[in-house]
Amino acid sequence: MNRIAIAALAGAAFLAPALASRAQTNYAAVQIKPTDLGRHTWMLEGNGGNITVVEGADAVIMVDTQFAPLHDKIKAAIAELAHKPIRYVVDTHLHGDHTGGNQAFWMDGATLVGQDLLKKSMAEGTTNALSGAKTPPAPAAALPTVTYAERTTLAVKGRRVELIHVPRAHTRGDTIVWIPDADVLATGDIVSVGGRYPNIDVGDGGGIEGMIAGVDACLKHIDAKTKVVPGHGPLMDREAVKTYRQVLVDARDAVKALKAQGMSEDQVVAAKPLAAIQTRVGATDQASVNFARLIYKSL
Numbered sequence: 401m402n403r404i405a406i407a408a409l410a411g412a413a414f415l416a417p418a419l420a421s422r423a424q425t426n427y428a429a430v431q432i433k434p435t436d437l438g439r440h441t442w443m444l445e446g447n448g449g450n451i452t453v454v455e456g457a458d459a460v461i462m463v464d465t466q467f468a469p470l471h472d473k474i475k476a477a478i479a480e481l482a483h484k485p486i487r488y489v490v491d492t493h494l495h496g497d498h499t500g501g502n503q504a505f506w507m508d509g510a511t512l513v514g515q516d517l518l519k520k521s522m523a524e525g526t527t528n529a530l531s532g533a534k535t536p537p538a539p540a541a542a543l544p545t546v547t548y549a550e551r552t553t554l555a556v557k558g559r560r561v562e563l564i565h566v567p568r569a570h571t572r573g574d575t576i577v578w579i580p581d582a583d584v585l586a587t588g589d590i591v592s593v594g595g596r597y598p599n600i601d602v603g604d605g606g607g608i609e610g611m612i613a614g615v616d617a618c619l620k621h622i623d624a625k626t627k628v629v630p631g632h633g634p635l636m637d638r639e640a641v642k643t644y645r646q647v648l649v650d651a652r653d654a655v656k657a658l659k660a661q662g663m664s665e666d667q668v669v670a671a672k673p674l675a676a677i678q679t680r681v682g683a684t685d686q687a688s689v690n691f692a693r694l695i696y697k698s699l
């Protein structure tokens with residue numbers, strides 16, 4: 401069976417969420433903005449998670465895909481930068497703002513790559529720990545066909561990227577992508593900034609301790625010159641990642657201290673343990689409530 405036939409079988413399941421999200425976001429107005437990271441490597445911003453593009457002599461490796469309706473724009477932006485086919489699409493984690501374009505890029509001929517547990521969670525569907533909302537199983541055509549457990553390497557002619565699994569961090573199946581020749585690290589949502597706390601998908605096995613350990617795993621690859629592509633927000637450097645790490649540590653310590661006193665989740669939330677951190681981050685009151693709950697649940 402060819403890719404078009406397989407996609408047709410998945411059609412209804414695939415189109416329903418795409419149409420539902422299209423009603424909320426005006427994807428037609430989204431512009432894809434590239435940032436040149438040197439050595440034929442780019443960060444793309446649009447709507448959803450940041451994308452990283454690595455151009456080899458014969459093909460392109462792409463990290464994350466944003467939302468399905470943006471596929472044509474993202475494809476056009478990459479074609480303008482690199483006149484090569486996209487051979488690999490790496491999923492840093494399962495969320496739809498990073499994997500929404502999976503099926504469309506697969507239809508174009510790309511091989512989808514992700515960590516073993518990412519594939520398992522996408523295939524089974526997940527439940528949001530805060531809202532109870534269910535994300536249904538993804539269609540087969542949107543699932544990685546190449547998976548790995550701890551660490552793997554992808555190569556196109558003249559370029560090599562390393563995929564490193566970080567356990568139980570933003571999700572249970574996170575990947576960070578190290579691009580040594582360009583000195584670029586793509587972190588997925590283990591690092592996520594811009595007037596917000598990171599999300600932690602506790603329902604999928606993510607947790608605050610894993611997030612901090614994940615940032616430490618990132619910092620092993622980051623020196624003073626490394627360009628860091630976060631899951632959300634502007635390009636970062638080592639100092640910005642360290643500042644972000646301190647937010648996670650302070651938030652964990654604040655919630656942990658109250659939980660250790662025997663407080664319930666609601667009592668901890670009522671005590672506003674993140675008030676000072678909220679000001680540093682520039683987040684909303686509701687975001688502080690949500691983040692405190694996620695930390696509490698995961699400790």
Ligand SMILES: [Zn+2]
Nearest residue numbers: 493495589599
């Ligand atoms: Zn995410």
